[in-house]
Amino acid sequence: MDKPTTKDLAKAAGVSLATVDRVLNRRGGVRQATVERVTAAIRALNYVRDISAANLARSTEYKLVFLLPDHDDEFTNMIHIALDEANVSMVHERTTVSITRVSANDPHRIAQEIDGLSADKVDGVAIMAPETAQVRDAILRLDARGIAVVAFVSNQPNAQSAYFVGINNEAAGRTAGQLLARFIGERQGTVLAVTETMQSRDSLERRLGFDAIMAKYVPRLRVHPSMETYADAARTAKIIAVALHNNPEIVGIYLMNHDVSETMQAIEAQGIPQKYVIIGHELTQHTRARLITGTMDAVITQDVGHLVRSSIRVLKARITRIGTVASQERIRIEIILRENLPEDTKTSYL
Amino acid sequence: MDKPTTKDLAKAAGVSLATVDRVLNRRGGVRQATVERVTAAIRALNYVRDISAANLARSTEYKLVFLLPDHDDEFTNMIHIALDEANVSMVHERTTVSITRVSANDPHRIAQEIDGLSADKVDGVAIMAPETAQVRDAILRLDARGIAVVAFVSNQPNAQSAYFVGINNEAAGRTAGQLLARFIGERQGTVLAVTETMQSRDSLERRLGFDAIMAKYVPRLRVHPSMETYADAARTAKIIAVALHNNPEIVGIYLMNHDVSETMQAIEAQGIPQKYVIIGHELTQHTRARLITGTMDAVITQDVGHLVRSSIRVLKARITRIGTVASQERIRIEIILRENLPEDTKTSYL
DNA sequence: GAATAATTGAGGTACGTACATCATTTTGCG
DNA sequence: CGCAAAATGATGTACGTACCTCAATTATTC
Known part of the structure; x- marks a missing residue:
């Protein structure tokens, strides 16, 4: 049986095409009982309006x-x-x-x-x-x-x-956490979590998921409080330099926000970024280049x-x-x- | 400027609608020069036929x-x-x-x-x-x-x-290799690669990519020759049991084919599957369940x-x-x- | 029960394309 | 030049839906 058309509907409901049209397009002026007859026919025939034809007609x-x-x-x-x-x-x-x-x-x-x-x-x-x-x-x-x-x-x-x-950002954070934990393996140390601002719900949720996994699987790897860059290159350079310098035991870094480039530049400015396992978000030309060079280890992304x-x-x-x-x-x-x-x-x- | 229609084409090419139709639908009987006039108009107006309308007409x-x-x-x-x-x-x-x-x-x-x-x-x-x-x-x-x-x-x-x-199966094999290598971390040992049959091009390519990565990043982890199950449960159980028993140093297993269940059952029958890092292909109810229990560590899949x-x-x-x-x-x-x-x-x- | 309002029907045009038929024009060829 | 063949034009119908108008029928109200 072919796809039913409005004509079939009209016949099945025992009304005219005009009434079918009034019901389908909610033009009003149709008695409730009639509306129900038509909707019953719609269900019975499993009618679905042909969108192509509808668009064509509506232009x-x-x-x-x-x-x-x-x-x-x-x-x-x-x-x-x-x-x-x-x-x-x-x-x-x-x-x-x-x-x-x-x-x-x-x-x-x-x-x-x-x-x-x-x-x-x-x-x-x-x-x-x-x-x-x-x-x-x-x-x-x-x-x-x-x-x-x-x-x-x-x-x-x-x-x-x-x-x-x-995406579910909490799950994204958990994914980052699991990957970071497994990439770090048996090593001892601490982990840095950086974002632009923790005001954003996305970062909050990611951090939540990240912490849950770290606490569950690798409690020995303490995660520092989230660092906020405020999308300010100078500030980023400074706080990253200080953090890496003061905490030589850092083994992993999680970049929580959409844009890694400033933070990554700050990390790279400190030399040997390969000594950290670094995971960030969103596949961009920046993260792509760093995956290829091995500066970053994994990227969590959405298409x-x-x-x-x-x-x-x-x-x-x-x-x-x-x-x-x-x-x-x-x-x-x-x-x-x-x-x-x-x-x-x-x-x-x- | 609205989307051009066949009418616009006809006007632009200086021919009739019928001729446009003959050209568009390759009905023949049109002089080469005229065909070119029409195709020129198509390019000039950037005409693309309205598929919805075409489908409607063609039913x-x-x-x-x-x-x-x-x-x-x-x-x-x-x-x-x-x-x-x-x-x-x-x-x-x-x-x-x-x-x-x-x-x-x-x-x-x-x-x-x-x-x-x-x-x-x-x-x-x-x-x-x-x-x-x-x-x-x-x-x-x-x-x-x-x-x-x-x-x-x-x-x-x-x-x-x-x-x-x-997907590019060679790249898929490399991905599996990288993940397995990093999940194994610093540990010593050997790696098992299992598939249904190496006759299949897919398995061949995956193995190729897998070996390339293993050789490059973790040459200390020797990969055994590919084991073939021939999709035979009894055979699978036997060869897996023998392999795991004879090679207690195995730390990782790569399942190359589409169906993991028989092989995974054979591995599980030997007890403590968690001691291996296991990576397989395709997200199915079998791999899903084993990711949740932690029996498998990662799955490479295509949607x-x-x-x-x-x-x-x-x-x-x-x-x-x-x-x-x-x-x-x-x-x-x-x-x-x-x-x-x-x-x-x-x-x-x- | 008549007047009025509400509902329904009938029919047409349009959307952009496909496809068919027949009439007309152009072209090629001897 | 004249004629057949080839090319082009003109026109109509169809697809499934939207939307419009006007007429006809049915309900409602006093």
Whole structure:
């Protein structure tokens, strides 16, 4: 049996095509009893609207907005590039994504930006921002206005309407911990944990997971309190130099935030970085180069292209009220060593 | 500027819609000069046919066939299940995939099966089979008949027409080697490498990569010659028992093939499997359970859902002569530890 | 029970492409 | 030049859905 069409629905429900259309597109003016007849037919025939045909008829564009932090780190830039690429390859799926970058440190500006999105100009929004009360409320207002929302990379656990596309950072921290512990092996010593700021939920969660594993498997390896660089190169250089100098027993370093380059430079400036087991996050040109030279031992990462494509799929699914396969949207916590480094291809098409 | 349509093409090329159609669908009967005018317009306007509309008009179905080995291992079964799932979620993209399982050890049967596929019943084929001359030739004949081909999981390097969807097994072997070496750390001893049969190209390549890494980084850890189980439980139990008994210095075990369960059972039957660092391939319920208990230390895997979806995308792209993003089709060599084990969800929809 | 409101039906046009038919124009060839 | 063959144009229908208008039917209300 072929896929049922609206005609089949009409016949099955014993109503006209017009009424089926009214029900499907919620145009109103249909008696409740009739609505039920139609929805019953939908279930009975297992009808799913043909999105291609629907889009064609509507000649609609899905307008998506990605709200990214104003930060100039490599990871965020990779997301930006992946979005630009997606924009190109999505033209033929009637989807356009635009990018707005807002200072991550100013919740009011972010909320303001979100509130400025109106349902007639935007169909869906992906938000990458630290969780704050202002942002959470703005997301709830978005939802009320009927705009689809996705929490992107950073979870917004208190804004239930926002589906989260990203990794479990606590598990990511545990993964880093397990790998670091096993790479250090039998050696004695202490471990350094560095991040930009512990204000960020991501870093907090990673540290939590990291500590849990270290305490469980290698309690002999004490982990120093988290060091914060505040994304300030001078400060980073100084505190790293002091820490490494004062603690010659350090054997491992865990870089918790998105951007390793300043911290790694500070470590390298102290000479022989190979004597530490170093694990960081996000596969960028910086971490890639250091995996190859052996300066870094492993990178925990999430696939930027996957993040972007998955967000787009989820947003479109929510807009059209049609499902996606859950397993396809689960972002994996990837472990990258020198040996399984993916090729560094520029965008290309098959 | 909106997406150009065939009308725009006709206007730009100064021909009628009918001629544009003849060129686009290679119906013939168009002078070379005119063809060039149209293709020039296509490039100038950057025209790409609207596949949704085209599919709608054609009311066509993409009929894909997956040729899988007749083997009853967990990995192949997972592929089978993933294909069934894809079949469901693809109905609305006018794609149906059917699965044929053929004995992997009989190249003639496989070639025969391939030759039996006619262009009016099938649009694309994904082939998972060991590389042999018969299969290679059958693939070339498929291509000549105008059926799209993809080499699935197992590469067919000598059938150029078949795009390969799968991982680089040599790199996978290197990854396993690196991980095993680092997990073993400073310890002395030897390493066991086990597989079903070294006849398979996959195992050969993995062993190659594995040896390269071991020789380079931990030459003190001698690797025994590859042991072959021939997928025979009794034989497996026996040779594993003998090997472990005769070589008490063994510290690491690398399981190279798709199915670990028999070999792992044999190892576990000898008691204290935790004393070995054990790395295997493919995340299945067997490896998952052993990662959780700690019996296995790491699993190198490829995402089955990704393999399936990617093959389908590539096949459809070849059929419609439209591009896919290369980076999306690159199958990653994933490293799974207990900590980054993805949740074991049943198929669900968002 | 009549007037009014609410609901339903019938039918058309549109989206971008595929495909078919028939008419018309252009080209090549003797 | 004239004619057949080849090339091109013109036009219509179809795919499945959206959206519109107007007419016809049914409910509701006093």
